[in-house]
Amino acid sequence: MNSDFDVLRQLLNRRSGLSLDAEKAYLAESRLQPLVQQLGLTGLGGLVKMLLSGAHEDLEREVVEAMTTNETFFFRDRVPFDNFRKVILPHLLEARRESRQIRIWCAACSSGQEPYSLSMLLDEEAHRLAGWSIEILATDLSRAVVNAARQGVYSQFEVQRGLPIAQLLRYFRQDGERWRINEHLRSRIRFTEFNLLSSYAALGRFDVIFCRNVLIYFDVPNKKDVLERMAGALAPDGFFVMGAAETVVGLTDMMVPHPLHRSINIHRTAAFPAARPSLTLVAS
Template sequence: MGSEYFDYIRDLLKDRSGLAVSLDKTYLIDTRLLPVARKHGYDTIVDMVKALKIRHNEALVVEIAEAMNTHESLFFRDVEPFELFKNIILPQVLQRRKDTRRMRIWCAACSSGQEPYSLAMLLHEEAHRLSGWNMEIVATDISHSVLARAKEGLFSQFEVQRGLPVQMLVKHFAQEGDYWRISDKIRKAVTFKAFNLLTDPRGLGRFDVVFCRNVLIYFDLETKRKVLDALGGVIAPDGVLFLGSSESTIGLTEQLWPVEAGLGVYKHTGSPPSLAELP
């Protein structure tokens, strides 16, 4: 693929999803976009790009952007963030939000739903303490196709074997052939919405906890700064942000600073003790 066509794909992806693709990742373009090109009747990716440069096709552009996104997701990924949520954050919420009896959680770039469903299962386990509370989980992703999968709540044997405790599988899933379907109670605890992290999130409202894990690694520095500043604008004053273990806010934004409670957890700079800290 010539530089002219690579540059077109690179700029399209950065503009649509924030994804940064360097020359050493051209193999990803080949493996993920050739099936898209063939589906639309083009012999090569170059032929597809040539056609797009002549005449814009919004549906095809969306399909290209979705095909290039990585949708890796596991139940209870890395374990520690979920233990922190259950053992520290949730008790702090019950104490600090007892007047409003409301908690809002945002799972950004939720992929096929394992992360928000993991949180929903944790909250279900604590149902005896949450009577009368409004616990809202909002899960968003840029990909409409992956959101459709998440809403369906149907997972393969391979997917449920990755991080999901056996007792939760038995309790919250029903087997359907080679697949497992999550219970309606857990599925209905999550609200899925299409959302692009490059756009203003304030329309989603304010959140006590935001999970945006293993997403920033795919962005360039400029996009990371923009996304982090936007996330900071919707996190409650004592709220917390979870990033992936290899991600950080340091050097990217002055709004958010690490919490000592756990790796990959951040709070507003100079704020009172966050929900991830004891007062």
Template sequence: MTEFDFEYLRAYLKQRSGLALSSEKRYLVESRLAPVCRRFNFATLRDLIGSLKITHDGAIERAVVEAMTTNETFFFRDRLPFDLFRDVVLPEALARNAARRRLRIWCAAASTGQEPYSIAMLLQEAAPRLSGWQVDLVATDISSEVIERAKLGLYSQFEVQRGLPVQWLLKYFTQIGEQWQISASLRSMVEFRQFNLLHGFEGLGSFDVIFCRNVLIYFDAPTKSEILGRFANSLIPGGALMLGAAETVIGLTDRLVPDTKHRGLYGHASPQAPALRAVAV
């Protein structure tokens, strides 16, 4: 792959997914796109890039973007944000929404589903408090391939051993051969959609809680600022945005300010709005 081809791919991926590749990631491009070349019968990566420039084949374009996105995830990843959701964010949301009895949660980078299903398990454990409530749990990802897999809720032995308490494995999963499938009742709690964070959020509605963890690290500063602004618009007053350990809003937006009670929590800067909490853990 020539330097010119690599620069074209960098610009291509930035425009379509927000992914900001540094120059030292050239090896990553070559390794991840090799299977795409084989799948679509391109002899070389340069042939694939030539097709992107000329044919604008939607299937090839989606395959290239999806091959370059990172889908590392596991159940209850970095346990703290889920503890905060259970112990702080959820009780506050229930108190705040007691009159309308509706709760809306968005997992903005759902990957193969472990994060939204982790939340669904927490909601199921809190079922007595949610009796009579309408709970919407929306899970999105840029990759249609991982979304389709997430809908199945089918995981390997290795995947269910990563972060999932054994008692919840036995409670919420059924073993099917060498795999485990999450219960139909929990699968029905999650609405999965393919969605690109570079697009407008208006069609998704407003949310009490947004999880967007370990995604912004792949974007450049202007893209991060734009997305954080959209998240602020999508959160109801007092809502919570949860980010990953290496992510922050500081220096990227003036729409959010730190919450002094918890490390990595942020709130709406507007004095008219109740504190919005964003969790960066």
């Protein structure tokens, strides 16, 4: 069992950056059991043999997807969304007034609640964004959750988690027992499958990057690697948003926490300009 689990640990780390310690063997057992049963195997040993044979092209991806945590909900930890409206957007409206373009990347978007939450906020600020081009790229390692996110259809339980009733009624329509998001919001977001360990060269540069509650599952070398490359994809005066329990401190010298606002990080060279009081004005 230990050797089988070690093979799985190495696979997960190599393919996705996920790091499992030895005490998480039970997690592998429980999450991979449906796949084991689907393949008609007797246990993880049989699954590992199939992986090592190299004869099953999509099996590695299926194993990685099964082990990925996809916990999310609308407006999760409200602070980053308040900061987006009150701090980040006012700065970008001023700094990008010539180009009138803003690019946002939601990395590890899971089933889409985070980018849709941002799209709702942008819709509520539409009076300030007339003539602007706003692009939201939403990516995730898992093909299944990206496909689900692209559909924009949620259960009653999912829309009750974090979504105020006024926004539910404004931005969704009921479709049987499920809720379908407004096409206008959905069309603003481009969903695509993407591995954070792969090259970022084709993604371009972003004004805002949301990468929340995913690097907590990575080991230190992969955290450092991802943060360094995300810093390279972030505009010099851009904003990097992490989860409440996450930090760039000790992992990269390219970004530092914003001195005034929790969860926001900025390029080290932009630390003093980004902290000016004018950037903290509350949006009307």
